[in-house]
Amino acid sequence: MTRPFSHSSLSSYEQCPARYKFSYVDNINKPYESIESFLGRRVHESLEFLYSEIREGLLPLFDGVIDHFTKGWNEKWHKDVVIVKKRFSTDYYFKLGTDCLGRYYRKHKPFASPVEEIEYTVLFKMDPEDDFQIKGIIDRLDYLGDGKWEIHDYKTSSRSMSQADANQNRQLALYQLGIQQVFDGVKKVDLVWHFLRHGEEVRSSRTVQELQDLKTKVRNLVSEIRESVQNGGPFPPQKSPLCNWCFYWEECPAMAGHNPVVKRETAS
Ligand code: SF4
Structure with missing residues (x-):
């Protein structure tokens, strides 16, 4: 049995076969992570925390959810989080996370879903x-x-x-x-x-x-x-705006050099 496929791996192939190859066939790991991905993970963790507490019979205050989000953000921040949209700052994305959680909390409280x-x-x-x-x-x-x-x-x-x-x-x-x-x-x-x-x-x-x-x-x-995979290709590069969020520019035959948005950021 081969490695499982996922919606994400299938989408990666559909968007750009070359990118799929670098990631899933060659298993080239890059340290970089887009801030959109980082933000999404911290928000998901916070909602997981919220519902875990509710399943234990507790209803965390909104401040408790935000504390969880803030702690996760600060502890998991790393130097290779990449901001592609340079007009936005780290603080902007942090606030976006708290806004998302606030909107969800207000809309769904007291979280009666089964x-x-x-x-x-x-x-x-x-x-x-x-x-x-x-x-x-x-x-x-x-x-x-x-x-x-x-x-x-x-x-x-x-x-x-x-x-x-x-x-x-x-x-x-x-x-x-x-x-x-x-x-x-x-x-x-x-x-x-x-x-x-x-x-x-x-x-x-x-x-x-x-x-x-x-x-x-x-x-x-x-x-x-x-x-x-069996034939060793083809895995053609498919250039698109998503290239800005791709960290395989060094490997990609359609690109020269490294992705210019990759630069080290500091935590908020
Ligand atoms: S830079 Fe663009 S074309 Fe090249 S592998 Fe990444 S997504 Fe595909």
Whole structure:
């Protein structure tokens, strides 16, 4: 059995096969992390803390959530956090995190959702005959009873998602396939995105046929990737604005030199 695929690894290949190769085939690790990624991780940890406390019968004050966020931010800050959008400062991103948490806290207090799992790792085959696995981490999984589930995902991205995009989204639909494998008696699954910068919630669901179509698309994509790996290519570079957030410029045949946004920042 090969290393599991994930929505993130599949997206990486779709966006730029060269980048996928450097990361997932050559296993070249870079120390850099974009501040958007750093911020997202700290916000996710803070919501994990919030719901962990609630599951213990405690309701943390908002100040307690912000303390957790601040502690995580300061302790995990490292010199290779990269700010690509130079018009924004570290303080801007820190405040963005506290704003996201504040908006979420006010909207959802007293957090009555029937939480079943937090940061739940799901590892599964879409069908038993598949010879590859899919892995994902579900931010929050709610069980509403009577076979009804909700998969929740927190986003700190600057843009929200249209309903049409939610209805086509692969990530949470893949997680649904995993939940259907792992839990018995799953009758209904709703997919829920929380866009924390905007305080918006977007919901969607999938028909049986849509899930079948998703499996076919994922199998085709995995076959294409595996064929490229076996043949040693091609992994063409795909230049786009995302190159600014890519740390493989030294390896990339489409680029010269190193990514100019990579520079050492100091903690706030
Ligand atoms: S710099 Fe751009 S083209 Fe090159 S590997 Fe990274 S994302 Fe792909």
